Amino acid sequence: MQTKYLDIFIKEAEEHLTSLQKGLLLLEKGTGDAALIHELLRNAHTLKGSARMLGIDGISAIAHRMEDLLKDIEEGRKPVGSTSVDLLLQGTDAISRMAVALAKGEESPVDVEKFIAAFDRGESTAEAVKEAGQPEEEVLGDTVRAKVKTLDSLVNFMGELIINKKRFEDKAATLKYLCQAGGDTLPAAQIREFQRGLEEDVLYLNYLIQELYGETMSLRMLPLRTITEGFRRLVRDLAKAQGKEIELEMSGEGIEVDRVLLEMLKPMFLHILTNAVDHGVESPAERQAKGKPAKGTVRVVARHEGSSVWIAIRDDGRGMDPGKIKEVAVRRGVISREEADLLTEEDALYLTLRPGFSTSEIVTDISGRGVGMDVVKKNAERVKGNILLKSEPGAFTEITLQLPLTLSVIEALMVTCGGETYAIPLSYVQETIKIRAEDIKTVGGKEAVSVRGLTTPLVSLARLLGLPEQKTFLEAGKIAAVVLKLRDHCLACMVDATLDSSEIVVKGLGGQLRSVKYIFGATILGDGNPALILNVPDIFAGAEGAETAGLRKVFEESRAASQRGSILVVDDSITTRTMERSILVAHGYRVEIAISGEDALEKVAGDRFDLVITDIEMPGINGFELTKKLRALDEYREVPVIVVSSLSRDEDKRRAIDAGAQAYIVKGSFDQGTLLDTVEAIIG
Template sequence: MKQPPRSPRSLPPEGAPLSAWGGPARTEGTDDDLSHVSLLDLFREDALTQTRVLSDGLLALEHTPADAAALEACMRAAHSLKGAARIIGLQDGVDIAHLMEECFVAAQRGELTLSASHIDALLHGIDLIVRVGDTNPAAAVTRADVDTFAMRLASSHAAPGQDAAATSGTRATSSADEEATMRAALALLGADTAALASSSPGPAHTADTGATEPTPSRTADDSTARASEAPTASLAQAPARERTTREPDRMLRVRADNLDRLLSLSGESLVESRWLKPFAESMLRVKRTQRDAARALDAFYDALADRLDPLTLAALGDVRAMLSNTQQLLAARVDELDRFDRRSTHLAQQLYDEALQCRMRPFGDATHAYPRLVRDLARSLDKRVRFSIVGAATQVDRDILDMLEAPLGHLLRNAIDHGVETPDEREAKGKPPEATLTLDARHSAGKLLISVSDDGAGIDLDRLREAVVRRQFADEATAARLSEQELLEFLLLPGFSMREHVTDVSGRGVGLDVVREMVTAVRGTVRIHNEPGQGTRFVLQLPLTLSVIRSLLVEVGGEAYAFPLAHVRRTLELPRERLDMLEGQQHFPFEGRPVGLVTAHQLLGANAPEETRENVAVVVIGDEHETFGVAVDRFLGERMLVVQPLDARLGKVKDIAAGALMENGDVVLIVDIDDLLRSVDKLVRGGQLDKVRRIEGVAARRRKHVLVVEDSLTVRELERKLLEKRGYAVTVAVDGMDGWNALHSTNFDLVVTDIDMPRMDGIELVTLIKRDAMLKTMPVLIVSYKDRDEDRRRGLEAGADYYLAKGSFHDEALLDAVRDLIGEAR
């Protein structure tokens, strides 16, 4: 049943792109992702889907040209592209798709056998379809490109029903099935169906001559006819009758941030459900207390039964009965609560697991382009390669999957260019002329293993040694002593290549470096297995997901922080006497060498504990080249944490990567180890490291930290210099909003603020501070030119602890006020 249009709209002029017409209008029931995008964007989405089908089908037809299923799929995809291009008014796309469709129809009829030259021409047509409608003039398809494609296709075969010249000049008219496609797409996107019904699309015009020519007729079987009647898949989504059918394996597009919010909310629901268990346990304690009270009452009743009058005994018996009934009622309710606790926890866990599964995608989603890449590169190098993908259904975290595209492409190109031999060379070695290249993905021991293996020549270790010396990565003596595994590691270094001359494919030494960089970013490993003369295998070992991490929980300044275990080398409990000074920095012995020690309190801006423990808890981070120990207050154990990204409005928080929720609902911050190492290096080079003994109360005390909020540069710098000269640590903010943000990133002992400031004035800032549960105990000093009684009263009523007028301002007045509020600097 047709839905009435929401608002009247008219069709664009003949041949004009509908995206320029304003795009689709929002209609009831229209998917949010489609309701605000242009038709040109929809065409591009459709083209990506259909060209993927075409590419896969053509690669299959290259090996089995008579594959009926592949021909049918390719014909359907080309026809859908033709209809979609006609809707958008992209005549070049219509012509390209029409030529491809006619080629597939001829192959279906047996009039044509697809050869390698046909496949090359058709793959070139796919490349043109992807570029059709590109807004960049340098990348857009021109009329000359279409004519060249027509001639190239015609040179491979005589096009059915027309010669090459006619093929290049043809403009197909709008057939009934394509008109139906236009109607379905425009109806879905909100166009005026009444206007569409009253306007009959005219014939498409020839770009060069303006002549019109009907689409060549053909005798099609039933399946072909059905295909011509089907609307464009992505533009029209599906007919109404199909949309009502819920296919279990159908795919839906969902925004990534929506999935992240779903995962975050499911994690919070899981935390909330776990709150019921301790509550149920507390109710059990109430039940036991009530039972003890009933027993005491029974004992009291038995002891006084022969001493009390009948009326009192009857009243006491009623109390006993009421208490017994209450006890039974409480027991029943506790049992119900326990059952509800188990059900809600189970459902919350299922919800969380399903939400987490939504982040996973099949490995095959990232491999669609590789068969074409392998085929084209092998042909350009005069090599024959049979490529296979194993484990396409293996589930991979979407973030990792997105990161794999470039590394795997480099590994495949490297295998074809360096590993695989030419057919003549393979036959001379007794190998089949066609090489085998395999991309494999699987789960193993809680890790994702991805391997790229070939049965080529393998890596010549002698040539590798020569390349190491030639590129001056090592001298001859050192290179001669290197083991096989050590030699193979050079392949992953930036700038290293075994090619003496740069080619279009290799020689610059950037390919395998990309692989190592990606693997290092996710804290995985890469291994190279080499069998000279038999082949090479690159194995990437990666985490299954970046959404859940095993972490070491530590306490720093009374707060919990998480160190990802993949980044932690060791945890130690060091006696203080094992800490030594070396060149002004504290060190401790680790694996036979001194390792520098820094404090988490200084790195994370936390307060040091007042008590001093006998041993120092140390987390060792870094690699073989750069290792540091981070002193924390104590270890809290290991946890599996669900990573929850920080709000984008916070920007990059120094030394913090993300957050997570504990089982009890407490928030824990996940440390960014790479950022932390950079902070350590900066402190070391600046000679600003605090010592563990001092920071933990053995020597001097921590300097008190003051936040100065002032929009006047002169006053701000004057206050800063006065306070720093007296020994206070000072941070400045240019207005109230800047000061409020600073309060949430660093711990302060005092806030000194003006009143009149842009974005947020001092009264608002003081009010927010005193309303915040974490900040309300912090003293606030107002320094303002306003010296009237009402201004002073407003500031103090907002919660300020001290009001100082700038009119009577002098150095000692400010310092005395600060000292009265928080004491001396140390």
């Protein structure tokens, strides 16, 4: 078969499959009409025909069956129910998998005969389809699709720049001539003319740069749709697997955001959505009992506002209970009882963003990759975004992400401190103030100032960053400070001087400095030297670390994460334990190995581990018993246990929880990320 035709077929098939998938979901929602069914019929029919043309009998046969079923539905012989839709979706998936395999030149993952037999009986076809491997992490890739028009205009601007450069060269020559010819007395008239010409050139250069900047930036922007495409299906399938009915509504998918941002946004999105399905929306029975419609709704609304993108994800589920959150936070040691009592209900919601907090008692497969909301928070901070939480128990939970449109250029306030220049993203700056020595109060041994009537903690940026402190400003009588704001908290930060604010180009610190505390990135100043951009959330965390006991704990925890804990891996399979060991060791954990439950019990007697990872099925005592036995030991009562097993039934998971395990990872879905995320979430 000629690959040229195959390529064309695969592209065509993709279109039809997308259309099928979308249409089927509409059909299930009951919003489909005769026209929709007919459209689906046409999709299936075309797929069948094209596949037959190329002799791809498997795809042709499945498409044929789908076409038949759709015909029955169209003619009213079969009802439009979730069973038929399910079957059709399975057909769509099977064809899609086969097409992907074809494109890659791999063997078909679908046993067509078996599939058709199951399809005809109206049963699940899962057995006929080879388990999909760990879906490859979908990245937006290193390549960009650009409109030819955009490229042309870029080339055009480059040409203009070159011409402009020539004009500057001419100007340089003119100036040289003027200097030489004039001797000590420069001809004023000629200089004036020269100055006018130069001004014109600079203006034009300015214009060119602005246009070029706009065009290049637009190359980086992609619509939100790029990542949300599969979300409707995802929510539907997740909900279905849990016997829930949930509909995902989305608006504002056309909003364009920086591609880098999109990549960071996707895991956050997935996490929040799975959370909503998993823990937010109740089962149909529970909902009806509360007088809500049986079908739950998750609504995603994206919109522009200023230079930010706001994405609100709201489910009409059981909401978040501030009381319960406080209780869990106290139990987990995230805050003290006294601190909990002082927190308002709204503030209590934000406790869920702290590391080590997760309201769901066990890490499930479904909420799989990310483990807690702290992951979402971390990602949001990385892109200088904000998270807002709103909830009413029994009614709704709304998580709003506020993200910058682009990460490449930001408005920043420049300050000097310890002899260096730093940039502070303006979105975090409330105001700059001057403080006199008598303005400084001490509150609980810590310095604070009053800003607009609000007592605001005062910290020294130099001290925070470990720079030499300037003493001179005290003598001068006035201290410059920047008032930073993060959500509803403020912090006054002493600096040597505040300079202007300006637009800066954000650059990474390079591959070598991947994450540096207090620093978000760097920019290049007019003189060609770099200046570091401060990471404001880090500054808050660092400043709070010295404030109250409870917050200090959070600080210590994040520091402890850099010196990672020790883990005991228990597994009778050498492959599994070697794999787990190498993953963990590579990420800085100390790992001991036990080859059986008995071996593990011996090892824990002589050592103190921060975490135990165990298999279930092992010769001798199994993982459940091991977990129980560990729980019975004084020293291991609190030590977290992660079960990694090939048993995937809910019953096994239940048993693991009952035995006292904190997390359960199914080997089938086992990959580096899941294990690491889970371990990190539990012991940091």
